[in-house]
Amino acid sequence: MGKTFLKPNSLSDNHTHYCPGCKEAAHGRAPAMATGIKRVRPDLNVFTYQGDGDLASIGMSEIIHSANRGEKFTTIFVNNAVYGMTGGQMAPTTMPNQKTTTSPFGRDVKDVGMPIKMANLLAALQTPGYIERTTVLKPKYIVKAKKAIKKAFIYQMEKKCFSFVEVVSTCPTNWGMTPQDSIKWAEDTLLPYYELGVFKDTPKMEEKNAK
Amino acid sequence: MAKVLMKGNEAIGEAAIRAGCLNYFAYPITPQSEVAEYLAKRMPEVGGMFLQGESEVAVGYMLFGASACGERVFTTSSSPGISLMSEAISYIAAAQCPVVFVNIMRGGPGLGGILPSQADYSQSVKGGGHGDYKLLVMAPASVQEAVEMVTEAFVLAEKYRNPVMILGDGLIGQMMEPVEFPEKVAAKPSDKSEWATTGMDTRKSDKRNLVKTLFLDPEELNRHNLMLKEKYKKMEAEEVRYSTYNTDGDYKAVIASYGTMSRVCKTAIDMLKKEGIEVCMIRPQTLFPFPEVAIRKAVEKKSCKLAISIEMNMGQMVEDIQRSVSGIVPVKWYGKCGGEIPTPEETAEAVKKYLNNEE
Ligand SMILES: Cc1ncc(C[n+]2csc(CCOP(=O)(O)OP(=O)(O)O)c2C)c(N)n1
Numbered sequence: 001m002g003k004t005f006l007k008p009n010s011l012s013d014n015h016t017h018y019c020p021g022c023k024e025a026a027h028g029r030a031p032a033m034a035t036g037i038k039r040v041r042p043d044l045n046v047f048t049y050q051g052d053g054d055l056a057s058i059g060m061s062e063i064i065h066s067a068n069r070g071e072k073f074t075t076i077f078v079n080n081a082v083y084g085m086t087g088g089q090m091a092p093t094t095m096p097n098q099k100t101t102t103s104p105f106g107r108d109v110k111d112v113g114m115p116i117k118m119a120n121l122l123a124a125l126q127t128p129g130y131i132e133r134t135t136v137l138k139p140k141y142i143v144k145a146k147k148a149i150k151k152a153f154i155y156q157m158e159k160k161c162f163s164f165v166e167v168v169s170t171c172p173t174n175w176g177m178t179p180q181d182s183i184k185w186a187e188d189t190l191l192p193y194y195e196l197g198v199f200k201d202t203p204k205m206e207e208k209n210a211k
Numbered sequence: 212m213a214k215v216l217m218k219g220n221e222a223i224g225e226a227a228i229r230a231g232c233l234n235y236f237a238y239p240i241t242p243q244s245e246v247a248e249y250l251a252k253r254m255p256e257v258g259g260m261f262l263q264g265e266s267e268v269a270v271g272y273m274l275f276g277a278s279a280c281g282e283r284v285f286t287t288s289s290s291p292g293i294s295l296m297s298e299a300i301s302y303i304a305a306a307q308c309p310v311v312f313v314n315i316m317r318g319g320p321g322l323g324g325i326l327p328s329q330a331d332y333s334q335s336v337k338g339g340g341h342g343d344y345k346l347l348v349m350a351p352a353s354v355q356e357a358v359e360m361v362t363e364a365f366v367l368a369e370k371y372r373n374p375v376m377i378l379g380d381g382l383i384g385q386m387m388e389p390v391e392f393p394e395k396v397a398a399k400p401s402d403k404s405e406w407a408t409t410g411m412d413t414r415k416s417d418k419r420n421l422v423k424t425l426f427l428d429p430e431e432l433n434r435h436n437l438m439l440k441e442k443y444k445k446m447e448a449e450e451v452r453y454s455t456y457n458t459d460g461d462y463k464a465v466i467a468s469y470g471t472m473s474r475v476c477k478t479a480i481d482m483l484k485k486e487g488i489e490v491c492m493i494r495p496q497t498l499f500p501f502p503e504v505a506i507r508k509a510v511e512k513k514s515c516k517l518a519i520s521i522e523m524n525m526g527q528m529v530e531d532i533q534r535s536v537s538g539i540v541p542v543k544w545y546g547k548c549g550g551e552i553p554t555p556e557e558t559a560e561a562v563k564k565y566l567n568n569e570e
């Protein structure tokens with residue numbers, strides 16, 4: 001039988017739970033660290049890979065300012081509506097009434113507000129160039145997500161703009177669901193709220209206008 | 212009350228409630244998150260307040276605000292989170308607000324690891340944030356002691372109008388042990404009308420309270436620092452706590468050790484005793500104020516050849532011991548700081564090695 005999938009060359013065999021070959025910033029500070037890298041080595045391809053607790057909570061300031069300066073790196077934002085690594089606490093992206101270990105009775109929006117839509121929020125800034133929300137719940141979405149991520153990196157390589165790709169994903173362990181149920185829950189609950197699509201694509205618009 | 216089996220983190224949360232603290236701000240971090248998870252359920256039952264902050268930086272100032280209103284308030288975190296709170300801790304100490312902090316330490320520096328460590332000794336005892344301030348630092352060695360220290364911390368914080376830090380290693384938070392909650396709940400909150408900003412309704416006189424940390428007048432700032440210094444001196448005179456182990460005989464060395472590590476040391480001391488080697492231990496229960504006098508007295512015994520600091524870090528307490536023994540005996544260190552806890556055998560071996568080299 002032939003091989004259908006091969007590991008990309010960019011992935012090494014490094015044993016780490018972070019992406020191999022990366023640097024590891026303090027919780028929430030990756031965009032500041034990426035700024036430091038990009039400013040001294042603009043030739044490098046730089047991306048941050050951040051969770052929703054990381055980016056939308058503790059790191060809110062860093063992502064907004066990096067985006068607003070138009071730092072020419074790429075942010076991949078994995079939104080699973082929960083703090084996964086630390087065992088399932090409430091995140092700013094946790095859905096109304098969603099139960100987590102620190103919202104055992106469900107997220108009370110009267111007490112802590114509605115979940116933050118990061119792509120929408122960043123799109124309100126004038127500077128950032130490319131912002132899209134994708135998901136990896138099913139193959140049909142994965143194809144789109146791949147395209148979005150590729151585009152984000154191409155913009156970076158062309159030194160065009162700051163790019164932000166939100167990836168709505170699941171966290172079966174901390175949602176207390178089977179992987180199958182979690183895909184259904186995400187489609188039924190997350191996607192209507194975190195609507196997929198392109199929020200901003202300034203380079204594309206500029207190209208169009210130039211024509 | 213009967214004994215219950217409880218995880219350290221949960222017992223700490225329960226102890227705070229029983230100490231009359233119904234206000235809790237926190238941010239998730241391993242190995243401490245169970246406190247927040249416990250209190251998320253428990254606070255509503257007792258009419259208390261829990262808010263998960265957006266970061267430890269924010270939590271630090273939520274504590275400052277709540278405490279400035281004269282309310283009992285506390286937080287729990289672990290090492291990297293305490294680093295982020297350190298700015299607020301400096302402000303809270305400067306403004307003399309009685310906030311209780313619990314640090315369930317993990318390995319550092321940086322992200323380090325999530326296993327037990329005592330690597331924040333210096334951060335807690337020597338500063339962490341900027342400026343001349345001191346925290347009253349307590350180091351529990353069991354879940355039971357953690358509960359008792361939490362209970363007392365609120366009283367001490369209010370007595371001195373100073374933040375108190377409970378410095379527990381990861382094992383204290385993660386371990387389950389039988390615990391008995393103190394029958395008597397902590398003292399009534401002290402009268403805060405002299406300093407707290409409680410709003411117009413409750414103001415007793417025309418005097419306005421102001422919680423502040425900015426003193427642009429150099430003389431005034433100097434006076435403020437001298438006043439703080441007096442307070443720290445008073446803590447040194449009145450609040451030193453420690454326990455001793457095997458101090459009766461003619462011991463050859465004094466071990467200084469705190470927290471979980473001190474329990475391993477006890478076993479190591481028993482093992483050495485069986486081999487005919489006498490070693491004693493002074494276990495600081497307060498790291499600031501430090502049991503300086505007790506340690507000096509212990510090394511003054513004729514038979515004593517050395518002092519050994521045994522801690523799960525690279526020897527952060529050594530200089531405090533050196534200061535205490537003022538040259539009477541050499542001060543050594545043994546420990547590990549990757550998250551592994553040295554075994555009694557390893558500890559006994561390390562002590563023996565030092566003693567052999569002495570002879
Ligand atoms: C200053 C600081 N506070 C807290 C933590 C603990 N911590 C590690 S990862 C994390 C959040 C994980 O959630 P998220 O960013 O949503 O990523 P996920 O695991 O869900 O992919 C937290 C709170 C830390 N490492 N540093």
Ligand SMILES: [Mg+2]
Nearest residue numbers: 051052082084
């Ligand atoms: Mg997450």
